[in-house]
Amino acid sequence: MTQNPYLWLLPVLPLAGATINGVFGRRSSKKAITTIALVFCGAAFLLALKIAFGFSSASAPYYFDLAHWIRAGNFEADFSFYLDQLSLVMLLVVTGVGFLIHIYSVGYMADDDGYYRFMSYLNLFMFFMLTLVLAKNYLLMFIGWEGVGLASYLLIGFWFTKDSAASAGKKAFIVNRIGDFGFLIALFLIIQHFGSLDFTRVFAAVQPLQPEVAGTGLLTSIGLLLMVGAAGKSAQIPLYVWLPDAMEGPTPVSALIHAATMVTAGVYMVARSHVIFERAPGALTVVAVIGTLTALFAATIGIAQTDIKKVLAYSTVSQLGYMFMACGVAAFSAGIFHLMTHAFFKGLLFLAAGSVIHGVGGEQDMRKMGGLRSFMPWTFGTMGIATLAIAGIPPLAGFWSKDEILWRAYNANPLYWLIGVITAFITSFYMFRLLYMTFAGDYRGSRSSETHGHDDHGHGHGHGLPHESPWVMLGPLVVLAILSVVGGLVGIGNGFEHFLAPVFNTAPGAEIVAEASGEAAGKGMEFFLMGVSVTVAFAGWFLAYFLYSRRPELPERIATRFGAFYQAVVNKYYVDELYASLFVKPLLEGSTEILWKGVDQGVVDASVNNAADSARHVSDRVRHMQSGNLRSYAGWVAAGGAAVIAYMVWMGVR
Amino acid sequence: MPEVCCIKLFALAISLLAFVASLHLPVHLHRSAAGFQFEINKQWITTPNIHYHMGIDGISVWLVVLTTFLTPLCVLISWTSIHERVKEFFILLLLLETALIGVFTSLDLFLFYFFWEATLIPMALLIGMYGHGRRVYAAVKYFLFTMIASVFMLAAIIWLYSKTGSFDFVDIQNAIRGGHVENFAAAAQWLFLGFFVAFAVKVPLFPLHTWLPDAHVEAPTAGSVLLAGVLLKMGTYGLLRFNLGLFPEQSHQNAWWIVMLALIGIIYGALVSLVQPNMKKLIAYSSVSHLGFVVLGTFSFTQAGLDGAVFVMLAHGIATGGLFMLAGILYERRHTYEISDFGGLATPMPKYAAYFLFVVLASVGLPLLNGFIGEFLVLSGAFQAKPIYGILGATGIIWSAGYLLWMYQRVFFGVVKHDVNKVLPDLNLREKAALLPAAAMALLMGVAPILWLSSIDPSVQTALAPFAQMAAKVVGQ
16 A cells, blocks of 8 residues: 555545636636636546556555544544555546546537536536545545535536426436435445445455355345445436436536446446455345346337437446446456446447537437438547447447456356347447437438527527537547547457456455456357357347338338337336336325324324313413513513422422 | 614624634533533522532533524524514524523533523514414414423422432432432433423424424524524433433433334424425424434434434534525515425526525535534444434435425426516625525534534543443343
8 A cells, every 4th residue: 555645636626626616607707617627627637647657556556544534433434545456447537538528518518608507517526526436435435426416416407497407306316315325224234344434444354254155144235235326326227217317417417427427436336345245146146137137128228219318328327237247247347347438438429419419409309310420520420439339349449348248247147148148239229220310311300590499508509500519529529439449459368357456356266267257168159259249239230220221111110010019118118107106106195195284283283282272271361471571471480480399399308 | 773783783793702702612622531621610599409500511512602603693694584673582582592502501400491491481482573474373382392391301300309409410410320319210210201201392302393393484584593403402412411311221221212203203204394385394394304313313322323413413403504594585585485486596596596505415414514424423323223223214315305305496496487586686795694604614514523523422422331331231141
């Protein structure tokens, strides 16, 4: 462990930016706001780069104790920061992608009245996200964890005059709180049994423990509860429902928070807690099953969405499922690998979608797009690259990381692999469907200057034809496109895994596991499976091409043919409606009718008032004592008190 | 009227002076020392043997500071909302402050009772004279509830006096612990209950809470702030100081059902809060929920639980005090607390919306703000006592987000529905001067809770000593 006195600065820099813009932004010029926001976020990125170049695995992990925070009896939780290979990857992704999206936002939000608010919130998000990533104990991590939830709440509801946006923000916060409830209980268990929340101390205490036999035990409980938290933050079944609604936020927010960084916090947390999970096979299985099911489930919904951002939202849920699948088969570095490449290509997809929305005057319905390729060549090119990447076409980034996950999943349980491959096929299909619907064919949107209310923001500046976005927006697209192409190459020869090995090679018999997945099962099998996933990726592409470019009338017919099923998919399997009638409605009605009007007013208060009524008959007679005179009241109280005292003293003495 | 202005300025100056003076206490307190400090002990009345005995420890010091901190804010927030009998209003407010400080510093049970009842009169008058529509009903209800409950405490105090010949808290505590009190074993349960009922009504603990929503809805803003901010803490402070301090064994035996009531309070208060159409009632029921945390922590008999309980008392004082100030600011403009009369206020009143959100976040327990620290410690302690306590209590973090954010959405988000709301003026300087200290304090307590915990922790340890011995005895058997 080496001290690194710069660590605490990383989160504090954007906090300073957020504070300055938050307090003075209303009166500042747009230029000043931009400068503050970019400088502080950029400084954090540069500092992250400096730390990365100075990083040496020999002296890692780094730490820094800034100040005491909570001291209660034996319990301690401090502002302590920690950096190892895992948090370094997260740090670079968060500051790098974060900075790019800050730049993009300068263009995207330029005409919005709440510009200063937006930039301030973005900086605030960076503060909390970096706190989450760099925390040395679970409680500091929890600050970041809840804090990014706050930033998410503020940014989803950024256009608060829209009821749907305000509701979506609230929903995100509350659903996340349900997850946080599980997280908190896990922390209580850890405190109770290990006396600390400090990572090094907890993991040192867990390390010597033997893996628990399936389904029982302390570590399994902790793991499952942590997973509840992760399912909330990372939008997994059954708590994923907030993420699609979160698309109400401005698109840069969707890219940064709801695709690239915050929603991966659950994956990071599970990976961070790998020492616990590795000894809790029961919990790991649950993680894998939830991840696998979510991946498939969300992907199927993605097929039928027509809102460009909704497709990407369900795609994100699905890709996060892959990451949990990886964690669930104890392939943590594969999960983190996919987290990183996903941050590149999904961040890019959202930003490109934003560029499209910007270019067509706020429209989000893909049925009203089409043919944008010729209007927006840069957006098309970069989005095409991102689509290739997420579909798993070699040698782009997504191919390497997804393939690594599928290979490791196959070794754990071929069923995970099978579902993963099916999901990969669906992914490729819905992504190319999006690409064709948006960019191919003829433009189906309106050519008038009319603006659509969908994505609010003041982009209605006299739209005629769709137009390409300014360079301040295209620049980040290009950078992310390059990363989406080459970002996966670090995984060749297990380079990424080796880099993270000091963090993750702690499992009981870790070397043997690595051996088994590497050689023993055979390179031949690995190449065969790789071939299968590449095949399904191309198959999905072809199907999309066939249905949405060659025979565009077919999807309609298929939809009618599978009427009920299609409707179910379009309506997201009615899960929101189910939750509403199962939880929300009974809770509100029960609270109103039974608790408030029934118990509180009907029983408790009524009985009190009845008693008081009978007392009033008595008091009517002594009414003349109410003279309204303060001294006389005081006198009566004193006299009454004295009488009681006298009586009690007399009783007591006797 | 210049005279009225002088009255207000005088009240503000005096309350600020009291605040500055009270800072002497935490600054010069020996934080790690056990027992009471800054003691003053003078004979007041010879027969019966009543002393003017005052002193503070690491717990009560903060309740004193909380009182002196909130009072100037109350003066500021009442500046323009009181039009008649202004002088009497501020007299009552300062009298109330005096009585509250007396409650938290008295170490003589008679003196304590004296101040305890003394808080009742100015508060009831504040509600009854300066409140809204059903103010007299609310004031009488409040008065009767607490008055009747207090009688049981008085009886218990008298019994203790008759057996020990002293009203002195420390003497009585020593006498009980030394086993020098005749017939104590037989009476202990009744004594415990006598104190308990008085405090439980004040907290208020379910099902003794129904006076609270009425009192809050009718009370003027300053009354609500002090009622929620400080008066309720008299109850939880009393439980901690007297029930745990004098009757540890009975506390232990009765803990199970008290914890149950606290848990019911947490969940029930939150759910009823969720569906309130009236902003002030919503905040009032949320107090029932939050104070449930305090009782839960107190009767967990764990270090973390009690540390947290004391911290929640303070945090709730700041955050809920802040919420009532904010509600009052709106009332001054619109003369209504009905949530449905608002909507979209973030557009005409952005600064007000920002302050409101900040305080809401403190109240829902966002980390780095004060609500979190206390709730986390309470729940952690309750979990150690019995996992199910911690688990049920922790559902509170979901409920609180629900009722507060929903209310916030309905008041501030969406488009402005009522035309009158379109031109509502945003915060003025005076209002900001009242809100900023509360917001800053919420942040400071969340970031540097150590400033508070470093004195709370040793005092809690002292308070828990008999419980540790009891546990050791159980293990020994």
